[in-house]
Amino acid sequence: MKVGIVVFPGSNCDHDAWYAINRNLHGGLHANAEFIWHDSTDLSHVDAVVLPGGFSYGDYLRCGAIARFSPVMTAVKKFAADGGLVLGVCNGFQILVEAGLLPGALLRNRDLKFVCREVTLRTETTHSPYTSKLQRGQLLHMPVAHGEGRYFADERTLDTLEAEDRVAFRYMDNPNGSIRDIAGILSRERNVMGLMPHPERACDPLMGSTEGLGIFESMLSTVAVLTAPVPALTR
Amino acid sequence: MTITPELIEQHQLTPEEYQKIVTLLGREPSYTELGIFSVMWSEHCSYKSSRIHLKKLPTRGKHVVQGPGENAGIIKLDTAGIGGGWVVAFKIESHNHPSYIEPFQGAATGVGGILRDIFTMGARPIAVMDSLRFGPPAGSPNAERNRRILTGVVSGIAHYGNCFGVPTVGGECVFEECYSANPLVNVFALGVCKENEIFYARASGIGNPVIYVGAKTGRDGIHGASMASAEFTEESKQKRPNVQVGDPFLEKLLLEACLEAMHTGAIVAIQDMGAAGLTSSSCEMGSRGGVGLDIDLDRVPQRESGMTAYEMLLSESQERMLLVAEKGREDEVFQVFRKWGLDAVTIGVVTAAEEGAGKLRVRHHGKLVAEIPNPALADEAPRYDRPHDVRPYRKAPIEPPSHFPDSEDLNADLLRLVASPDLCSKRWIWEQYDYMVRTNTIVGPGSDAAVVRVKEMNDTGISIAMSLDGNGRYCYLDPREGAKLAVAECCRNLATTGAVPVAATNNLNFGNPERPEIMAQLVEAIEGIAEACAFFEAPITGGNVSLYNETLGEGIYPTPVLGVIGLMKTAMPAPVRFRGEGASILLLGGLGRNHALRFGSSEYAKVILNQLWGLPPQLDMAYEKRVHDCVREILASGLAESAHDLSDGGLAVTLSECCTNEMGASVSLETGERVEFTLFGEAPSRILLSTSEPDRIHEIALRYDVECPRIGVTMKGRLQIGDEHVMWIDIPTTDLKQASENSLPGLLQPSLLHTHNVG
Numbered sequence: 001m002k003v004g005i006v007v008f009p010g011s012n013c014d015h016d017a018w019y020a021i022n023r024n025l026h027g028g029l030h031a032n033a034e035f036i037w038h039d040s041t042d043l044s045h046v047d048a049v050v051l052p053g054g055f056s057y058g059d060y061l062r063c064g065a066i067a068r069f070s071p072v073m074t075a076v077k078k079f080a081a082d083g084g085l086v087l088g089v090c091n092g093f094q095i096l097v098e099a100g101l102l103p104g105a106l107l108r109n110r111d112l113k114f115v116c117r118e119v120t121l122r123t124e125t126t127h128s129p130y131t132s133k134l135q136r137g138q139l140l141h142m143p144v145a146h147g148e149g150r151y152f153a154d155e156r157t158l159d160t161l162e163a164e165d166r167v168a169f170r171y172m173d174n175p176n177g178s179i180r181d182i183a184g185i186l187s188r189e190r191n192v193m194g195l196m197p198h199p200e201r202a203c204d205p206l207m208g209s210t211e212g213l214g215i216f217e218s219m220l221s222t223v224a225v226l227t228a229p230v231p232a233l234t235r
Numbered sequence: 236m237t238i239t240p241e242l243i244e245q246h247q248l249t250p251e252e253y254q255k256i257v258t259l260l261g262r263e264p265s266y267t268e269l270g271i272f273s274v275m276w277s278e279h280c281s282y283k284s285s286r287i288h289l290k291k292l293p294t295r296g297k298h299v300v301q302g303p304g305e306n307a308g309i310i311k312l313d314t315a316g317i318g319g320g321w322v323v324a325f326k327i328e329s330h331n332h333p334s335y336i337e338p339f340q341g342a343a344t345g346v347g348g349i350l351r352d353i354f355t356m357g358a359r360p361i362a363v364m365d366s367l368r369f370g371p372p373a374g375s376p377n378a379e380r381n382r383r384i385l386t387g388v389v390s391g392i393a394h395y396g397n398c399f400g401v402p403t404v405g406g407e408c409v410f411e412e413c414y415s416a417n418p419l420v421n422v423f424a425l426g427v428c429k430e431n432e433i434f435y436a437r438a439s440g441i442g443n444p445v446i447y448v449g450a451k452t453g454r455d456g457i458h459g460a461s462m463a464s465a466e467f468t469e470e471s472k473q474k475r476p477n478v479q480v481g482d483p484f485l486e487k488l489l490l491e492a493c494l495e496a497m498h499t500g501a502i503v504a505i506q507d508m509g510a511a512g513l514t515s516s517s518c519e520m521g522s523r524g525g526v527g528l529d530i531d532l533d534r535v536p537q538r539e540s541g542m543t544a545y546e547m548l549l550s551e552s553q554e555r556m557l558l559v560a561e562k563g564r565e566d567e568v569f570q571v572f573r574k575w576g577l578d579a580v581t582i583g584v585v586t587a588a589e590e591g592a593g594k595l596r597v598r599h600h601g602k603l604v605a606e607i608p609n610p611a612l613a614d615e616a617p618r619y620d621r622p623h624d625v626r627p628y629r630k631a632p633i634e635p636p637s638h639f640p641d642s643e644d645l646n647a648d649l650l651r652l653v654a655s656p657d658l659c660s661k662r663w664i665w666e667q668y669d670y671m672v673r674t675n676t677i678v679g680p681g682s683d684a685a686v687v688r689v690k691e692m693n694d695t696g697i698s699i700a701m702s703l704d705g706n707g708r709y710c711y712l713d714p715r716e717g718a719k720l721a722v723a724e725c726c727r728n729l730a731t732t733g734a735v736p737v738a739a740t741n742n743l744n745f746g747n748p749e750r751p752e753i754m755a756q757l758v759e760a761i762e763g764i765a766e767a768c769a770f771f772e773a774p775i776t777g778g779n780v781s782l783y784n785e786t787l788g789e790g791i792y793p794t795p796v797l798g799v800i801g802l803m804k805t806a807m808p809a810p811v812r813f814r815g816e817g818a819s820i821l822l823l824g825g826l827g828r829n830h831a832l833r834f835g836s837s838e839y840a841k842v843i844l845n846q847l848w849g850l851p852p853q854l855d856m857a858y859e860k861r862v863h864d865c866v867r868e869i870l871a872s873g874l875a876e877s878a879h880d881l882s883d884g885g886l887a888v889t890l891s892e893c894c895t896n897e898m899g900a901s902v903s904l905e906t907g908e909r910v911e912f913t914l915f916g917e918a919p920s921r922i923l924l925s926t927s928e929p930d931r932i933h934e935i936a937l938r939y940d941v942e943c944p945r946i947g948v949t950m951k952g953r954l955q956i957g958d959e960h961v962m963w964i965d966i967p968t969t970d971l972k973q974a975s976e977n978s979l980p981g982l983l984q985p986s987l988l989h990t991h992n993v994g
Contacts, residue, residue, distance in 0.1 A: 010488075013672060019674060019690055055400075058482070113666075113667050114390075114667045114668075115666055115667070116667070116669045143671055145671060145672065200674070206677050207677075
C-alpha cells in the first residue's frame, strides 16, 4: 500500500503518521508512506491519502477553512470521487468537513478548552475500508488532542448518517460534547473517513496503546484487494 | 534630540553608566544609540548583577558540548561512541513580567522565545516543560485576578506549543501569596540534532550578506527587555503595549524553513531576535565572531509605516531571525524561505574589525544613525558586585511556635492536603497541552520526570528524561539549602525513572538585587546550586536570570528553578501508581528525620497550620546520591512494580498519589516522632516502591547502605496508615482521588464539574 501524507503549512502530525505506517504497521513491510506537499496536484501514484493533524494555515479563520483551498485539495476531491481512500485525522477531519467531503461541522469543545487525553472508542461498523479488520462493538483506546473537535450536524443529517451506517466510531467518554457521541464518520461511498482521535498515536507499545493499528490494517487489506491482479475468469 | 538626565533615567541607565557610554564612544550617543545601550545593558540582557556569581557554577562535564554563552546549552548523547552523533540542546527562560501584564500573550511568547533559542542552534524542539508560580486561586483577596492570570498563562502556553507542534511533557505549578502580583512563568525547551549540524551565532566572512527572515517588524515589545529589568508599580499595567504578540503558526514555518535552509550548507551563522530584537541579534553575532555588521534599516520588512530607527532597532516583534549566509549562495536561502512563504531579505553585510573591534553600523534613510563597537554593547556592559554582605532576607521565625495543637482529624488533614492547590492533580492544566504530538512521549505529565524517546534516535536505544523543580518556601528560609534541595529533587525524579543526570539549566527568579538582603539570597542560591550540581555531576549549560520580581516593594520568595536532564535506556519505566494487590511497599531511604524545626517549611505547616518557620528539610547529599544509585539498580533489575519519589506533602501525600481508584494500601509505621512529622514531614532522599520481591530489593539496599523498611502492603479500596495500636488514617481511595482530581476544576471552572468524568 502506498500512502500519501499531505503536508500543509502547519501540519504537525505528518511525521507521526509516516512513522506509524512505515515503522509500526507490520514493521513497514507492506506499506510505504510518503509526504505530499500542499501545492502538489498529482495523487496518481498513491493508493490512499492521509490528511494529518495539526494547525494547517494556523487554523486562521476556522480550522480547515483555508486548507480546503489548497491546490492539493482539488486532487484529493478527485481522488475521493474516483473511489480512493482518504483518511482525515483531527485537523484532517476538519479539512474534509470544510471541503464538503464529509457532512457536519467541528465546533469548539464543550469546555472551551483544548483537550489532550486518552479516550475509549466503540467501533460502530465494520462495513468500511477503515474498520473491516475490527469487530463491531470493539473498544479502542487512543488519544484525542484538539480544541475544536465537537462534532455537530442537523438532526436530518445525523439520522441519515445513522440510517446509512456511516458513524464509524463513537466516544464511550465523550471528551468534547460531540453530538450523539460521534468521533468519526464515513462518506456516503464509505471511502472517506474523518476521525478526531489519533490512531497514529496508538501504534507503538511505547506510546501505551497499539489499538490504532487496526484502522491502518483495515486500509491495508482493502487496498490489497483493490489492487490485486484480477484473476482470469477461466483457466 | 539632546540627551538630558531625565532621558537617561527613563532609559534606566545610571549617570555612571552613561559616562561609561560616552567614554566607550568617545562622544555623546545619539538618541537611537542611547536606546540600544539601554536594552543591551539592561539586567535582562547583560546579567550585570549576577554575572560575577554565575561564574561559580560548574559548566564542564564529559557530556557537555556547549556550555553557557550561546542560545542554548548542548550535550552529547553518549560518550562511548554509541550515541550516533546525536546531541541535545536545552535551556530554560522566564517570561514573568509580560505574563503578569498580559497573561495569554506573555506566556505564549515565552514559549516562542525559548523554542527559537533551541532551533537557532540547528536542533528540532521535541519537548517543552513549564514551571509556574501564581498567587492562590482561593482564599486570597487577589484570588480572582490570580485565577485569571493562571487561566490566561495556561491557555497561552497551550496555544503556542500545541500549534507549533511540540509536546508539553511536564512541569510544576505552585501557589503563594507573594506571586499574586508577580507570577513566574519559566519555560524549558529541549531539542535534538546531530553534532555536525549544530549552528552557532558567530558571524564571519567579510562581505557575507546579513539576511533577515521571518515576521515583519512592528512596534510591539519596544523596550520589553528594560521592562523586565525594573520593579513593578501601578503604572506597569499601562505597559501592555510592551508585551509582544505571538504567532505560533509563523514560528512553525520559521522552524521548518530554518532547518531546511541550514541543510543547504549556505548558512554561516544564525541568531534569533529575542529580547532587544534586531539590536541584540546583530551585535551579539558580530561580537562573538569578532567582526562588524552594517545594517540598512530601509530594507527591513516592516508591518507599520513611519517607524523610526529607534523603534525598529528595539522592537521585539516575534518570530524573526537574523542569519549570515555565504556570499553568492543567497538564492539557495531565499528559495527555501519562499517555499515556506516567509520574508527573507538581505539587510546588511559583515565587515572587518577596525582597531580590534567590529562595529555595528546602522543606516536609516541614507543616514548613519548608530555606530557602536560591538564589544561595547556585549562585553563592556557593566558588571556589578552588588553588596550582599548581610543575612538573606527572611521574616519568618526560626523557632517553631511554642505550641501547635495536635491534629484533631488526620483523615481530614490528608484530604485537605491532597486537594490543596499545590498538591492536587494538575490535570486541568496539562490536559490543555498536547503532550503527545511527535509520538515520542513515553512518560508525560503527572509523573516524577518526563521521558521522551526520539524516533530518529531509536538506533541508539537511549531516551531522554527531564525534570523541573524549585521550592520558594525552602529558599526563603535558607536559599543555599533550598537550592541544593531543588537540584537533589530533580536528580531524584530522574533516578526514579531510571535515568542518570547529565546536565542542568537554571532559571533564577529573585527580587531587587540592589537590596543587599535580596542580593544575598541570589548569591547563596547560586552557591548552593553550584555545590549540588557539581556533586550530582549535572553541570549547568545555560539558563536565565530574572531579577526585580517585585511589585510595590513586595518581593517574591527567592525561586531558583532547576531543570535537569538525564539519559536512560529506552523502555517503559515503572509507573508511579500501585498495580496489583498484595505487593510489598518499601520506603527506600527510610523514614528520615522529621522534627519541629524542619516542619515549618512543609506543605502541612502551610495548608493546615497556615504558618511558616524554621528551616527547610536537611539534605545529606552523599546519602541522597546512594539512594539514586540504589533505585536505578533496583529499576534496572526489574524488581519494582511502581516507584514514586517523596517530596512536597511527605509520606502520606506520596502514598495517596500512588493509590488508584481501585488500589490502596495498608501501612504500618513505627516511629518515635510526633505523628504529623512522620506522615507529612518532607525529609528528602526517599522513594516509595511496591514490589513482589522485597528480599531482593533489601539485598541491593544493604549493598548501598541505604535504609529500606517494608512499611506495608497494597490493598484494594482504602488507604490505611497507623502503628500497631492506632489507625491514624483510613480513607476510601475513591475519596482521595476525587479530592485530588476535583480540586483545580472546582476552583477554576466550577460549572464544568458535573459534566466531567474524572478518572
